[in-house]
Structure formats: C-alpha cells, structure tokens
Amino acid sequence: MERFTIIENFIPKNDAHLLEKAEAAKPVLLERMVLPLAGNVPASLGAGESATYDFGTHRVGYVTLKLGCSGSHPDAPAYFTVQFAEQRSEFEEDPAAYHGWISKGWIQTETLHADRLPCVVSLPRRYAFRYVRLTVLDVSRKYRVVPEGIECRAVSAVDAASVPALGSGDEMLDRIDAVAVKTLAECMQDVFEDGPKRDRRLWLGDFRLQALADYATFDRLDLVRRCLYLFAGTRFPDDRIAACLFTDGEAVADDTWFSDYALFYPVALAEYCQRSGDRETLSDLYEIAQKQIDLTLSMTDGNGVVNHAFVEATFIDWCIGLDKAACAQGVLLYALPFGITLAELQGDTARAARYRDALERGRAAAKERFFDGQCCVSNGQIAPASAVWLTLGGVLTEAEAKEALHSVLSRTTAYPMVSPYLHHYLLEALLKANDPNAAKEHLLAYWGSMVRYGADTFFEVWNPADPDASPYGGKIVNSFCHAWSCTPSYFLRNRLL
Amino acid sequence: MERFTIIENFIPKNDAHLLEKAEAAKPVLLERMVLPLAGNVPASLGAGESATYDFGTHRVGYVTLKLGCSGSHPDAPAYFTVQFAEQRSEFEEDPAAYHGWISKGWIQTETLHADRLPCVVSLPRRYAFRYVRLTVLDVSRKYRVVPEGIECRAVSAVDAASVPALGSGDEMLDRIDAVAVKTLAECMQDVFEDGPKRDRRLWLGDFRLQALADYATFDRLDLVRRCLYLFAGTRFPDDRIAACLFTDGEAVADDTWFSDYALFYPVALAEYCQRSGDRETLSDLYEIAQKQIDLTLSMTDGNGVVNHAFVEATFIDWCIGLDKAACAQGVLLYALPFGITLAELQGDTARAARYRDALERGRAAAKERFFDGQCCVSNGQIAPASAVWLTLGGVLTEAEAKEALHSVLSRTTAYPMVSPYLHHYLLEALLKANDPNAAKEHLLAYWGSMVRYGADTFFEVWNPADPDASPYGGKIVNSFCHAWSCTPSYFLRNRLL
Numbered sequence A, B: 001m002e003r004f005t006i007i008e009n010f011i012p013k014n015d016a017h018l019l020e021k022a023e024a025a026k027p028v029l030l031e032r033m034v035l036p037l038a039g040n041v042p043a044s045l046g047a048g049e050s051a052t053y054d055f056g057t058h059r060v061g062y063v064t065l066k067l068g069c070s071g072s073h074p075d076a077p078a079y080f081t082v083q084f085a086e087q088r089s090e091f092e093e094d095p096a097a098y099h100g101w102i103s104k105g106w107i108q109t110e111t112l113h114a115d116r117l118p119c120v121v122s123l124p125r126r127y128a129f130r131y132v133r134l135t136v137l138d139v140s141r142k143y144r145v146v147p148e149g150i151e152c153r154a155v156s157a158v159d160a161a162s163v164p165a166l167g168s169g170d171e172m173l174d175r176i177d178a179v180a181v182k183t184l185a186e187c188m189q190d191v192f193e194d195g196p197k198r199d200r201r202l203w204l205g206d207f208r209l210q211a212l213a214d215y216a217t218f219d220r221l222d223l224v225r226r227c228l229y230l231f232a233g234t235r236f237p238d239d240r241i242a243a244c245l246f247t248d249g250e251a252v253a254d255d256t257w258f259s260d261y262a263l264f265y266p267v268a269l270a271e272y273c274q275r276s277g278d279r280e281t282l283s284d285l286y287e288i289a290q291k292q293i294d295l296t297l298s299m300t301d302g303n304g305v306v307n308h309a310f311v312e313a314t315f316i317d318w319c320i321g322l323d324k325a326a327c328a329q330g331v332l333l334y335a336l337p338f339g340i341t342l343a344e345l346q347g348d349t350a351r352a353a354r355y356r357d358a359l360e361r362g363r364a365a366a367k368e369r370f371f372d373g374q375c376c377v378s379n380g381q382i383a384p385a386s387a388v389w390l391t392l393g394g395v396l397t398e399a400e401a402k403e404a405l406h407s408v409l410s411r412t413t414a415y416p417m418v419s420p421y422l423h424h425y426l427l428e429a430l431l432k433a434n435d436p437n438a439a440k441e442h443l444l445a446y447w448g449s450m451v452r453y454g455a456d457t458f459f460e461v462w463n464p465a466d467p468d469a470s471p472y473g474g475k476i477v478n479s480f481c482h483a484w485s486c487t488p489s490y491f492l493r494n495r496l497l
Helices: A016-024 A088-092 A171-187 A204-215 A221-233 A259-276 A279-297 A308-312 A325-346 A349-370 A384-392 A398-410 A420-432 A436-453 A488-496 B016-024 B088-092 B171-187 B204-215 B221-233 B259-276 B279-297 B308-312 B325-346 B349-370 B384-392 B398-410 B420-432 B436-453 B488-496
Strands: A030-034 A050-071 A078-085 A109-114 A119-122 A127-138 A143-156 A244-246 B030-034 B050-071 B078-085 B109-114 B119-122 B127-138 B143-156 B244-246
Touching: A016 A221, A016 A279, A030 A050, A050 A078, A050 A171, A078 A088, A088 A127, A109 A119, A109 B109, A127 A143, A171 A204, A171 A436, A171 A488, A204 A221, A204 A259, A204 A420, A204 A488, A221 A259, A221 A279, A259 A279, A259 A325, A279 A325, A279 A349, A308 A325, A325 A349, A325 A384, A349 A384, A384 A398, A384 A420, A398 A420, A420 A436, A420 A488, A436 A488, B016 B221, B016 B279, B030 B050, B050 B078, B050 B171, B078 B088, B088 B127, B109 B119, B127 B143, B171 B204, B171 B436, B171 B488, B204 B221, B204 B259, B204 B420, B204 B488, B221 B259, B221 B279, B259 B279, B259 B325, B279 B325, B279 B349, B308 B325, B325 B349, B325 B384, B349 B384, B384 B398, B384 B420, B398 B420, B420 B436, B420 B488, B436 B488
Parallel strands: none
Antiparallel strands: A030 A143, A050 A119, A050 A127, A050 A143, A078 A109, A078 A127, B030 B143, B050 B119, B050 B127, B050 B143, B078 B109, B078 B127
C-alpha cells in the first residue's frame, strides 16, 4: 500500500519563539566507542569475499574501518561495500532486487574506493545496525584487503544502562522490558526519532508512545518538551499539526497530515503537563493543542460523527483494506477527555463544557452506528482495530468492551493488527476493559515472540505468523528498531505489575 | 593477456638522500576552476533519470556538485551515482558487466547518498574525464533532485596554453600537436603519470617518452629530474630499477621489473644530462643507471645475445603472441650508446670501451640471428616490432632498415603494433632509416585517426581498425589520456618540421 501525500507549494507556518524554546532544550548526545564481538573475520579479503562483524546488540552511530593490505603494494583502488543490518537476515536480501514504493536510499549500503592502503575509512553518515559486512568488490590480482579493525561511535541522548532492571521475577517480562528500554534509548537522539534507520524523524503518533515509555524509564521531560515545541513551532498554515517533522537542520513540518495523529498532540501535551506541572509550556501550547480538537469537531456531522475526509486522513495501522470509520470516531472520543483535562488545567471552562457535550453525543452516535450489541462493526467490517478504538473512546461499557475485544481476537480476520503501534492500543483497550490478565498475556505473546525471534530492539512491523512482512514491498527497508514498539516498559512499569 | 608479477615479501631498497632530492623538486600544482559547457541538463531528476555534463575537453581534477530538490521536503536520502568518462562511449558500457583482469576499482563511478538537500557534494577523489553523468538511482515519490551545478578544480603541474601553437601551416598536424601537448599536460602532476585515470603512476617506459615530449614543449627539467631521483631512490634490492613506482604517499618501487624499461633509465638520464648540463644529477645517478646495462650484459650469452629470462621480462607492446627475442636484443643495442654517452660525460673510459665492445658484438650476433637479408625474423616470426627494434639497435644499414620496415608494414600481420608506445618507436626507426616522409605519413595516419575519432587527448591503446580494443578485457578501464601517446609533439617540434 503506497501511502504518501504531496501538497503543492506547501510552506509551513513557523513560530520563531516556539522553535527557539525547542532549540534551547536540544540534548547533548552521549557518545561511546564500541567494538564488535570477537569473531571469525578472515585475515584478508580478495574480490568477492567479505567479513561480517557483530556488534553484539543494536547500535546507532558513526563507523570507522581500518583497512590494510597484504601481498604486493596495491596497484589499483580497492573497491568495496560496507553494509549495515539491524537483523542479520537483511544481508540475505539483494538491494538491487528491491523495487518497493519507498526509496532504495534507505538501504544502509555504501560503495567506496580506497585509493591508498592502509587507510582509515570514517563514514560520515549515521547508521542503525548490529551487523556490519565489508565486501571487497574488486582489488587487483596483486594484493588483498586486510580488515584491520572497525569501531563505532555510538550516540544517544540517554544511556540504556541507567534504567534499573525491571526485576519482575519473570525472565521473559524482564527481557521484554530491557529490549523496550533499549529500543527507546536508540530512538532518543536530537528528538524522539521514529526509527534510527528509517525515517529518523519526529512522527507524532510514535512520539506520544515514546513519551509514555520515557516517563516510566528515562523521564527526560526536557526532550518531550522540546518535541512538543517543535510540533507547534512548524505546522500547517491553518494550524494543523503535521504528522511528522524534519529536524535535521531547520525544523520543517512535512506536508503530511494524519487526522488521528493530530489528535495525539493534545493527548501528549496533557500527559506532559500532568507529569511535569510545567505551566509555561501549557500556556505556550494550549491554543495550538486545542485547535487540533476544534478542527476535528468541525469535521463532524450533527450527531458528532467524524466525516469521510477525516476518516480518509487517519493512519490507524498499516493493515490493508481496514475500514477506518469506527476507529477514526474512537480516536476523537479518546482524545476529547485529554482536551477537557487541558481546558481544566488552563481554567477554560467554556471549552471544557463544549468538549464534554461533544464527547457525550459522539459516544452515543458511535454506539448506535458501530456496535451491534456484541461486535464493533465499521461499514459492515469486523476488525480488531475497530473494537480497540471504540473501547478506548469509551463507547462501550467494560463488559461490552471485554466481550467485543475477546470475540474479535478469537476469530480469524482478514484485517489483522499489523503494527506494534496498534498492539499498544489493544493493550490500553484491554486495560480499559478491566482485563489486565489478557493485556499481560498479549504483551507476553506478541512482544515475547519478537524476543524469541532474536530482537535486540523491537520492530516497526511484526506479524509472528509472517516475520518477513513489509508494508514497503521489501523487508530490507523495514526498521527493526522502532519507537512505537517500545511501550512494554510503560505497561510493565506503570500499569501491569 | 594477463600481465602482472608478484614477488613475495618484496621490500624495496630505499635511498633517503635520493628521495629527499626528489621531494625537494616536487612541483606546486596549478589549479583552475572549470565549468561544463552550457547544455541540455534536465531541470530535475527522478528515479532512473540522469544529467550529462560536457566539460568541453579532457580534465583532471576534483569535482563538486550542487544538488537541490523540488516538490515536497525530501523525506528519504537521495541515492545517486556520479560517473566520469574520458570518452562519451564509456557511458555505454555497463560497469557490472566488466569482468576483465584488472580491477573494477579503476572504473570512475561513485555511488552516493545525500541525507539532506540542498547540499554541496565535494568528491574527495581525483578524476580524469571530459563527461560527467549524474544519475538518480532513487528518491522518494515526494521530491525530485535538482542538478544545480557542477564545477571542477582542474590540476596540473603545467598550463597547456603556455605552449605556443605549432603553426605548421597544416591544420591536422597542428591539431595533432595540440592534442599531444594536452595529453602531456594532463599527465604532468606530482610526477609524470602514465595516465591520470589509470594507473596514475610513474612508469619508466612512459616517463622516457614524456621527458622527450617535455623538452620540446614545457621543458620542465625539474620534474624530469624529480622522477629520475625517484626511480633511483626506491629500487629492487639488487639495484634493478622497477618498471613503475607508487608515488601517492611515500615513494615505493613496485615489485615489477620490465627488462626493456630498466634500460630506458640510462637512456632517460643521458638525455636529461645532455639537455640540462646538470652534473650533480649525473654524478648522483650515474652508477645506478649503468647498473641497469651491466645487469643486462650479465644476461647475455658469449655472443652478446640476451638470454631467455631477459626476453621474458620485456614489455615491448601489448600485442599477444609477439615473439620478443629480436626486440629484446634491439632494446639492449639501442640503450648501449646512451650508456656510452653517460660514461663519456662522467669520464669513465673503461666502461665506455666495454660498452662499445658489447655493442659491436651484439649487433653482429643480432644480424646473424634475426635478419634474413630482407626481413627481421624472430624465432620464425615476422612482426613490425622486430624490425623497429633491430633498426633502432643499429643492426641494419639504413637501406636494410628502410626495406625491412616498409616490407613488414605493407604485409598483413598477426602481430600488429597495438600501443602508441610502440608506434613512437616505429617513428624513431623510420627516422633512423632516413625516411622522414614515411615517419610523417605514419604520424598523420595513426595519431590523425585518433583526432578524427574525436580524441581530446591521445589514448593508451589505439587500433584504427578496432576502436573498441582493450588489453584488459573491457574498454571501460582503458585510459584515454595516456602519456606514452604524447610524442607527436616531440617529432613535430624537434625532428620532422
């Protein structure tokens, strides 16, 4: 499924004051030199031969190789590739065979010449990887390349080791938590990146989940605040908050708007304000946050049901063919209470009342339209996502929600949950349905299966029944360290144990 | 024909004093910013699209590209190649299809990512080219790459424009001379390189010809002196002079010895000393130069004929299957008079006498063995190369030489002259046979055909009947600006007009 939007001549509306506050909160990155595990690296490489290094776990950073030579003096440039892989299986994919819909430019491969040997090759780009493969494409017949060493200057805003172990007494839960903490740490750079391999950007849907996990672990409120200011500081000309920002260089809003993501802005701001008590940030960002809700309300009909344009602009999940009407409605109803909280914190009683009214009417209309008494049905389609979001929207009673969720989870569906992002909201929904055991069980089953598969960090996309699935037409561009998968630490540390 | 040697654990014998003198004569390179011709470059490039720049003539230097973008903000790295070609037809070759015996590393192609756009891409390697092709391998669907500009910082020890035009009155001769001067200038860098694309090294056989052409044009005696000191400063442990040196970094002798090339060292030294009157250099390098002849004499039989090991170690030409016995003998006899000149300059009368004796005996034996009264025959094989070198060795009378040369040139041969290098010695031989008209005619026919083919500089390999020939298994690694082809200027300025 190709999914992208292009707005001709899009010029974001920037607010210098807000961007300055974001800049002031820019973190100093921690740097650490790391080496690969000792392993069987060949003493020298001829044409077509390669050496693979295993750095032991996931790394984000800058790599330097030392190359020497054996035989006669090199009489031709050494021609070689350096490939980076988060999962070793990525090496089995042929980059030339990738013809998916996102750019091949994401494939972490460099093709290089060394005119002199020995030499030090300091690659200027940042990579996300555990494995590095050096392949000599060609040398002359007179010499061989000697891989003398490799090191990585790993970077992150935080040190994963600074978070105390979960110590749950359950080895798998501890392991899931540790992988989640590592995932989050690798994504905490200048901003909360969605994934350090791809897209390396500040995505709003991911950010809200990262902030939740951060509060339970690193508690870097400064980085959360920075990102809140960034989203507000560069936005659509009509004040909509963009689905993602480019922050490498001047912060620039992407010309992509996801209607559900925009609603997570007031959600994230409310959670931040509650945790931090930071009234200055609330005051700076309040109006922009509430505008996201107001805009959505202007896209509802007389009964408080979101219109087609809003539904079409939701993300919800990578699942193909999913009818998103019920989900979209659920997201609005999920966000409204956070808007009410913000209004109450800010003393904006008129708005709080207006949102309460919208919430009540929207829930009633949603129940009427999307619930048949047992199942959540969106334009005739029964899918887990609909049950998740109607539950989270408070449309169902606890008992109804529990039944709807279990019912849809127990049946085969053509519209499965594809992203760990949606699985996060399933856990939230199970907790809202007052079924913590089912939530814990699902956490163990779903995230546990990634751990058993060998995850050092949690993946962008994961279907235990189809580990090679990709929404992009090729696993080689999948991100295997993706922030929206890091919330087990939030659940395990705040809600489940 | 694969042609390379490997000596295990080869450690050159270095002479710090000589290398210091070489270093002191290192030229300061002239730098000049050059731009491509105005041309039809597309306004923007999507995946698979390219822009080709024509710099108007051959360039050696460092290239900087400016890349911008159009459409949405770039949401993925731009992935692109930059290819360099001396001849536009190189672009028609598929680098992936080259499987010849020298390294693919010589193919002038870079594969790059731009993480941010707009950007300036300053390529750190030096290229030899007239044409540059920028090809976008992939971008995202949201933007296109805008090729905003390209420039080259061209480098050379000399300025080709500083040499006055030949002004022969013959347009083609003038053009041949200008292309030869340009060829030489492009190869005059820190040393006399054989070719700025490949091998970028100081090869002895090429160097002697470059020095000859230099005396007739730029007259950079300092650069000739530098190279003479380099060859002597790093050599085989038994004092043999290597066929080529690596000079990018510390000077290092290659573990390759061409017996004919080694004899060009006393030839080149004698010519340099005669032109410069530089007695210090003569004194420093005399013994090393004469050792090349002494070593060759130790490889002759009782009649003064070079042995099989010597013959096997000659280069002569890229021609496959050529019997080199007569040629090898001719090269010795060609070098001996230069050794005698050096001995006379140095007052070494004993050596001069010894060389005169060797010359006389060697010529007589050669005539006996390799001349049937009409043709030059090397172990039953009749080839132009044999007639060229026996003529240059003074084995034949003028009349015999003239007849032998014309006879072999007029017949079809299975062992043609492949390299312009050998064509140089054919011209020398025709002049020695007192046939300047034939020499001029051949110069016009052979080098003129390269000019008509579109040469901006003269090629490493040229067979007018087979413009795509390559000794390396693929034209894409051929060098189209090669020093050993630059001697028309020597002939036109010193000997023919």
